[in-house]
Each structure stands twice: as structure tokens, then as C-alpha cells.
Amino acid sequence: MSSHTIDTAMAKRMVEASAIRGASIIGQPGGWSVVLKLGMQEKPLGAQRSDKPRMWRSLDRCVDYLKKELHIARFELLDATNFSDVALVGKSREDASERLRNAHEAAAHDKWFREQVEIGLAEADDPAAEWVTNEEANASWAKKRAELVNPSPRESPRFSHGEV
Structure with missing residues (x-):
């Protein structure tokens, strides 16, 4: 697997080891993604079984996930500049x-x-x-x-x- 993103399991281990220095929530067309700061590098939190950034349609769900799953409650940045709630083209998994x-x-x-x-x-x-x-x-x-x-x-x- 490529190392463009960090999966949740690795992010949890890095949080426990205090290796994550910060987190930012970035608005994207169709939702929100998370970028984790590791030393001088920044990498997006990845989707399950892929090397693509994970997306949340709801900012509340994104924050809730970070707090409950990764135990990250403070964010360096919330950037809504590119946010658009227009659904992205592709399969919808509302269920x-x-x-x-x-x-x-x-x-x-x-x-x-x-x-x-x-x-x-x-x-x-x-x-x-x-x-x-x-x-x-x-x-x-x-x-x-x-x-x-x-x-x-x-x-x-x-x-x-x-x-x-």
C-alpha cells in the first residue's frame, strides 16, 4: 500500500505515541477531509482499504469521528474555503x-x-x-x-x- 495517506489504525497508534503534532479539517467539494501533521510532514487521513483521503459529508460527523475514534479534540485549522455540499459523482452509499x-x-x-x-x-x-x-x-x-x-x-x- 502506498504511503500517501494514513489509515485509522496507524493514526490511533501515532496518537498513542504522541507522534501527531496537529490536525486540520479541510473543506472539499462534497465534504470534509482531515490532514494530520507528523513532524514537518502533513498527510491526509485515508479511507478504508484505499489510499484516498477519507471524506465526511457532515462536519459534525467528522469532528465526532476524530474525538471518539482518534481522541483528537483540538484542531489547528478549519478551512472551509473549498467546501461545497454538492455531492460528488460516483456511488452514493447513503445506507x-x-x-x-x-x-x-x-x-x-x-x-x-x-x-x-x-x-x-x-x-x-x-x-x-x-x-x-x-x-x-x-x-x-x-x-x-x-x-x-x-x-x-x-x-x-x-x-x-x-x-x-
């Missing part, structure tokens, strides 16, 4: 961002669910855990349902004729 967002949400839910299962298993293995039989649980819920259907007279509101 890609939605698909990726859904995949991230699913992964986050899976992580949360697995954590909840681990917590539940730890509670179940605790010798101090108190167990309730199915019959006891059914009886308790039957009692609660009956109370909701037929509240006791002292719990039900009393209205005189004409009150609302």
Missing part, C-alpha cells in the same frame, strides 16, 4: 452510515446484555441469595392483580355528587 450506526447500537446492546447476564449469574451464585418458588411468585402477583381490580374501600377515592 452505509445507517447500517454502521445500527451495527454499533447492536454491539453496544450486546455488551450491555452480556454484562447484565454476568451480574445475574453472580447474584444467583451468591450464597446469601433468597429464592422464591414459582408458586410463591404466582400467588404474590395474583394478590396484586386482585388488589388492582378490586381496591379496598379505604383506598378508593370518594367523590361527592358533582365533584370531579
Whole structure:
């Protein structure tokens, strides 16, 4: 692979090693790109599986990506001189961002669910855990349902004729 751009994995390692001295967001026809400063050199952040600069259609998404993925929150330059929101000619992948967002949400839910299962298993293995039989649980819920259907007279509101 050519070295005209820096891919995200390499950029992450360089950020960890404090090798990136700065970042600039540059407006392009169709979106925004990022240029990383490495010593005296500047190289664009590359797109996945290619040596072309990565483009974001939204400045907010570009900044969000840099903050969350690369942990870069300060920028030396924001140049909107050449920015144009006119879409570039080529394949449009409008579904890609939605698909990726859904995949991230699913992964986050899976992580949360697995954590909840681990917590539940730890509670179940605790010798101090108190167990309730199915019959006891059914009886308790039957009692609660009956109370909701037929509240006791002292719990039900009393209205005189004409009150609302």
C-alpha cells in the first residue's frame, strides 16, 4: 500500500505515541477531509482499504469521528474555503452510515446484555441469595392483580355528587 495517506489504525497508534503534532479539517467539494501533521510532514487521513483521503459529508460527523475514534479534540485549522455540499459523482452509499450506526447500537446492546447476564449469574451464585418458588411468585402477583381490580374501600377515592 502506498504511503500517501494514513489509515485509522496507524493514526490511533501515532496518537498513542504522541507522534501527531496537529490536525486540520479541510473543506472539499462534497465534504470534509482531515490532514494530520507528523513532524514537518502533513498527510491526509485515508479511507478504508484505499489510499484516498477519507471524506465526511457532515462536519459534525467528522469532528465526532476524530474525538471518539482518534481522541483528537483540538484542531489547528478549519478551512472551509473549498467546501461545497454538492455531492460528488460516483456511488452514493447513503445506507452505509445507517447500517454502521445500527451495527454499533447492536454491539453496544450486546455488551450491555452480556454484562447484565454476568451480574445475574453472580447474584444467583451468591450464597446469601433468597429464592422464591414459582408458586410463591404466582400467588404474590395474583394478590396484586386482585388488589388492582378490586381496591379496598379505604383506598378508593370518594367523590361527592358533582365533584370531579
